[in-house]
Amino acid sequence: MINLVHLEPRAREIIALYEYPKAAMLPLLWLVQENEGYVSCKAEAWVARMLGVALARVREVVSFYNMFHTQPVGRRELRVCTSLPCVLRGSGELMRRIQRELKIAPGETTPGGEVTLTEVECLCACEMAPMAQLDERFVGPVQLDAASEGATVATLVQDARTAPGRLEATPDPEPYIYTEGPVLSSRLMDADGTWLEAYGDYAGARKALTSMKPGEVITEVSRANLRGLGGAGFPAGRKWSFIPKAVDKPVYLVVNADEGEPGTFKDRYIMERDPHMLLEGMLIAAYAIGSHKAYVYIRGEYFLSAQRLQRAIDEACAAGWLGKDIQGTGFDLEVVIHRGAGAYICGEETALLTSLEGGKGFPRLKPPFPAISGLFACPTIVNNVETLSCVPFILRNGAEHFAAIGTESQGGTRLFCVSGHVNRPGVYEVPVSVTLHELIGDFTGGVREGRALKAVIPGGISAKVLTADEIDVVMDFDSLRAAGSMAGSGGVIVMDEMTCMVEALESAARFFADESCGQCSPCREGTGWVHRIVRRITEGRGKPRDLDDLLAIAGDMEGKTICVFADAAAWPVQSYITKFRTEFEDFVAAGRRTPSAEVAQCRT
Amino acid sequence: MPDVIIDGQEVSVPRGTTVIQAAEQLGIFIPRYCYHPGLSTAGNCRICLVEVEKNPKLQVACNLPVTDGMVVHTRGEAAEDGRRAVLEFLLANHPLDCPVCDQSGECDLQNFYMKFGLYDPRFHEHKVKKKKAVQLGPHVMLDQERCILCSRCVRFTEEITETGELGIFNRGDRAELAIYPGGVLDNPYSTNVVDICPVGALTERESRFKVRVWYLSSAPTVCNGCSRGCNMDMHFVLDRPHLNDGRRVVRVKPRHNPDVNQWWLCDAGRYGLGWIDEGRLGEVRERGATSTWDAALAAIARAMQESDRSRVGVIASAQLTCEELFLIREIFDGARVSAAVPEEPGACDDFLVESDKNPNTQGARLLGMAGPVIGDTTGGLGGSADVPDGQAIAQAARSGELDVLWVFGHDLVELFGAESAHEIAQNVGLLVFSGTNENATVELAQWVVPTAAYLEKDGTFVNCEGRVQRIGRVFAPPAGVREDWSVLLELAERSGRPRDSHEPRTIFAALAAAEAAFAGLTYESIGTLGAPVAGSAARVMSKAEPTP
Incomplete structure (x- = not known):
């Protein structure tokens, strides 16, 4: 019989963090699962x-x-990602090998109870595809060639069978950061993270809190042409201005750190390696909108992000950058981390709020x-991690400087996440005036093994696919919209000539x-x-009318629908079939890949 | 008051009104599954999509507040194609087991497909399998495959009963309506989820598989289960008695009345009507032997004429209509008459259920036939304190002070105990019992006359808040059974006090002329939703405007 009485003091502490007890639902379920290994009926009742x-x-x-x-x-869980960016780099074969080695199917546990194998959608670590997550730790790229160095199927399976806490054979993933600055990636190189001593003064926040009125901060951010970098591209300053001026309710700042769009992995780098940049941005935003309580909703799979951000919060509190009377200015800000539990939709801002509640x-x-009625029916601003992380730069260097980096309608840079068939997948900070062609050709070392480019998804799996001759497009929101796709989350998924578009669509369709x-x-x-x-088509049972x-x-x-998820699910279908119609027709007719696409792309 | 144009018709509505509500005012029906005016807005079914000029996307009418100058189209290619698409999605995984589904014939998937769908289906994949024939509680069955996940029932249990039994578990097309394992849906209002289910996912155990809905007749009435007087529609079958084991009443559905019960009905009221088709008195009896109405009324009339009025007693009932109580009061003028008997208060709650289990106590009070109730909150409608109560009349009968005692419906044994009841029967010259069902008093009475159940007659009740409501007449009484009012009118005739009225409508007119509280009221003004008596505190929510 499960007795959870010993968890009650901790549970009460957690509940006290929230305005309403029900908001502690996910943290309490996490608490139970961490202690009991799973959520039993008794735990649900508790x-x-x-x-x-x-x-x-x-x-x-x-x-x-x-x-x-x-x-x-x-006692351990091995989550293997089988979403499109990993599929492009061999996750199908990886999953098959792991199953063969562990002798279990996804959803099953080894007879000795060592490890449970789980097939998961995108873990947003596409730079290290094909990859897996062993308990809290990301492992990748998992080499399918047994003679390779680094993480291999053999070392991964060995680790999976090892008791938790023991030394593991797979090395930590390489850093996939290839730029240093100017705005976001200045301090991302250190795999151990940039802590307060190295980060230094919250100079941007100091300037805002000591010498600017909230309205002036909003004006500054508006003049910087900062757009929402979570995917929608809404002007950040304008969003902040929607908070009613005279309200008798608390105002909340909610940070969307539910990074989940397949092909996107930038926010994780910020939270793990430069968390104070985010916290400083939050402090400035909170001051601008008059919020004294901020929540950071971090996707459940990002264990390390949550741990490191919490460490940074503790540092900031100790140094007087968070908490009561920040730096003697009289401004208060409390920051609470709220962990998700595996649901892509929670990246949609209102779903995030419902989940947080x-x-x-x-x-x-x-x-x-x-902005009128958000979290707990109070005025709320939801901003993405990367968006807020641009704000300290704007306050420190001025709106003009930031605006000048980008295009006319979008200031600054983005952390573009490039995955798929490029030589160097990873995070690249580039001004948004860059073209997709330049991003792939000049930054990532081009398509791997000298192959020809077939297609690119420019902004996460939801974006409409572009063909190889459509990539001379500037990567800001407005240009990509004009090109019939979208900048989205900045996740660039590159597909070379060997890619089977039918199978790519199957992966995307399964995700949605x-x-x-x-x-x-x-x-x-x-x-x-x-x-x-x-x-059915990929299984060879397609019909012409399909x-x-x-x-x-x-x-x-x-x-x-209520949100744009259904649209996002529709766009790949429309763009893949329309732009690669002949390939789809050939696949349907033959019941399998046609010779032109019949290569070992998914098996390397 | 913004002005909106819907399908070319203009209407002014209060701020905050939604397009679906504004359209209703114009008589334009916008289809809906998840929208229910008594519940919060979910906006998930998407069938109420309409086209709004200057808006590139279709909008859901249920969540769209009207703004001034808004132009809405519920017809036209965009809206019609949107609805067609939504229907096709809703029916994609639907089992289409209409031939064995109780909802068939009153299903909004069927109805809207015929009105708004009529497409050629394109779904050729395997359907998602879920559980069928799940018993949720004493009254409700669930078929998960038929469920379209509109969440009306979930919101009902969250917002109305606040019991929270139901949930939608899992996500995507694996989402399913369910109850927590081991849980039971048995709150006092549980069957309302069947009423609000727009499809065949939730069906009623009691009436399941009995009668196809197109064989049902329907008539409006009110519940007699307590003094709330919830409005309801009686669904019955007369011409195919084999379908329902010979019973006429098949099921009961709440009838919307914003001032009384909104859209709801308690299970106790809904399932409290078994007596109408069971254990009914069907013949006049004299000392247990079959007799005739003629003989009975002749004997009673004679006894009344021969007795001094002060030695005649009537224990009437708050189960009788106002018209009948009024006749009793007039005909038995000078006799000892009361409609109040000692009764233990029943269960009540803070919603619909009242502890007074009589439907017309307030009517009896207004007619001076029942005393006030302690703690009466109805604003001074309570009757006079010097009305004798039934107990005093019974006591008089027991001690031989009465020559005639007429008991309407009550069981003296249950009320006063077997010993008292027997003494009453021995010490009264003539004990008359009129009523619907067999009980212990039937054995003691000299004359037993079988009278109509409330569903079988016209008339009015006054509910606890002072609202006069017509009970209609759902169907005729069984052969040999007569309405109390008709018995009373004949008795008046035979005992030399004929009345001008000959049916409930005219009796009510006489009552309204005689009683200030009813002044000006007619059957027409009462209508289907009732009307407050003068001085009552009855709510008039239907006339209230939504607050901005």
């Missing part, structure tokens, strides 16, 4: 009692998020918009079917329907 909610509410949450186990699992990650109907929250009918039913058709059906279904999904 959480329901601690939070004063109905049992069904707890079960809804437990069953919604991928990372909670409802049955006992092995202790519910399933369901996006909300708008109106009302978060797995990750749809299931709230709106067009998305819930449409994503599953699309995936079943595409899977392609037109897919386009029609995708069209029917567009623009009819």
Whole structure:
């Protein structure tokens, strides 16, 4: 029998961090899982009692998020990513080999209880594809050639069987940072992280808090042309200005660190290697919007990010950069880290708020918009990690300097995440005036093994694919929109001539079917329907009319749901089939890859 | 008051009104699954998509506040194609087991497909399999495959009953409506989830597989289960008795009345009608032997004429209609008459259920046939304190002070105990019992006359808040059974006190003329939703404007 009484003091501390007990749902479930290994029925009842909610509410949450186990699992968990960027670099073969070595299928535990194998959607570590996560640690690229150095299937499996806490055979991943500055990547090189002593004074925040009015800060950020870098590209200063001027409710700043868009891995580098840059940006933003409480919603798989950001918060509190009366200015800011638990949709800002309040990650109907009624029905600004991390630079160096780096409508740089078939996958800080062509050719060393480029997804898996002759496009939001795609999260997924677009679409379609929250009918039913058709095609049972059906279904999904997830799921279908129609038709007719695409791309 | 144009018609509505509500005012029906006016807005089914000029995307009418000058199209290619698409998605994984589904015939998937769908289906994949025939509680069955996850039932249990039994577990197309393992949906209002389920996912155990809905007849009435008087529709079958084991009542559905019960009904009221088709008295009896109405009424009339009025007693009932109570009061003028009997208060809650289990106590008070209730909060509607109560009349009968005692519906044994009841029967010259069902008093009475159940007659009740409501007439009484009002009218005739009225409508007119509280009210003004009596504190929510 499970007795959770010993967790109650800790549970009460956690609940006290939040305005409403129910918001402690995810942290309490994490607490239980960390202590018991899984969330049993008794644990659900305990959480329901601690939070004063109905049992069904707890079960809804437990069953919604991928990372909670409802049955006992092995002492370790090996999560293997099989999303598109990893697929392009051989995750299919990696999964097969791991299964062969461990003699279990995904979802199963080895007979000795050593390890549970889990197949997961994108862990946002695409720079080290193909990759896996052993408990809290990322491992990759996992070499499929046994004679290779570094992480191999053999060392990974060996580690998986090793008791937790013992020395592991796989090395830590290489750093995949190739730029130093000017805005975001100045301090990302150190794998151990940049801590307060090295980071130094929060000079931008000091300037804002001591010499500027909140409205002046908003004006400065607006003049810098800072756009929301989570994916939507909404002008950050304008967003901040939506907070009502006279409110009798608390105002919240919520940081979207639920990095989940396949092909994106920048926010993790910021949180792990330069967390004070984020905290300083948060402090400036909080001052601008009049918020004294900030939450950072970090995706559940980012254990190290949460640990390092917490360390930075503790440092900042001790140094008087967070907490009460910051640097004697009278301004207060409390920062609480809230960990997700495995749901891509929580990166959607209103789903994030629902999740933070202790519910399933369901996006909300708008109106009302978060700036009017967001977290706990109070005015709320949700900003992405990278967006906020640009703010210290703007305050320190001036809006003009930042604006001058970018294009006319978008200032600054971005941390572009390049994955797939390039020679050097990784994070590249480049002014947004760069073209996709330059980014791939000049920065990443081009397509691997001298092969020809076939297609590029410029802004995360949701963005419409561009063909090789469409890459002379500037990477800012407006240019990519004009080119019929989107800048999105800055995740650039490169596909060479060996890529089978049908299989690529199958991976994308499975991602969206797995990750749809299931709230709106067009998305819930449409994503599953699309995936079943595409899977059937890849299994050789396609019919000629499938392609037109897919386009029609995708069209029917567009623009009819609460959030844009359904649109994001429709765009790959439309763009892959439209731009590579002949390849799809050949695949359907032959029931398999056509000779032109029949190469070992997924097996290397 | 913003002005909005919907399908070319203009309407002014209060601020905060949504497009779906504004359209309703114009008589334009926008289809809906998840939207329910009694619940929070979920906006998840997406069937209410409409086209709004100057807006590139279709909008859900249920969550779109009207703004001044807004132009909305519920017809036209964009909106119609949007609805068609949503329907096709909703039906993609739907099992299409209509031939064995109880909802068939009143299912909004069927209805909207015929009205807004009519596409050629394109779904040829394997459907997602989920659980079928799951018993959620004493009254409700769940079919997860039929569920379209509109979440109305979840919101009902969260927001109305605040019991939270139901949830939607898992995500994507694996999402399923369920109850927590081992849980039971047995809150006092549980069956409302069946009423609000727009499809065949939640069905009623009691009426399952009995009668196809197109064989059902429906008539409006009110519940007699307590003094709230919830409005309801009685669904019954008369011409195919084999479908329902000979019972007429098949099921009960709440009827929307914003001032009384909103959209809801308690399970106790819903399932409290078994007596109407069971254990009914069907013949006039004299000392247990079959007799006739003619003989009975002749005997009673004679006894009344021969007795001094002060030696005649009537224990009437707050189960009778206002019209019947009024007739009793007039016909038995000078006799000892009361509609109040000692009864233990029943269960109540802070929502619909009242502890007074009689539907017309307030009517009896207004007619001076029942005393006030301690702690009465209805604003001075309580009756006079010098009304005798039924207990005093029973005591008088027991001690031989009465020649005639007429008991309406009550069981003296249950009320006063077997010993007292027997003494009453021995010491009263003539004990008359009129009522619907067999009970112990039937054995003691000299004359037993079978009278109609409330569903079988027209008339009015006054609910606890002072609202007069018509109970309609759902169906006729069984052969040989007569309405109390008709019995009373004949008795008046035979005992030399004929009345001008000949049916409930005109009896009510006479009542309204005689009683200030009812002044000006007619069956027409009462209508289907009732009307407050003068001086009552009855809520008039239907006329309240939504606050901005």
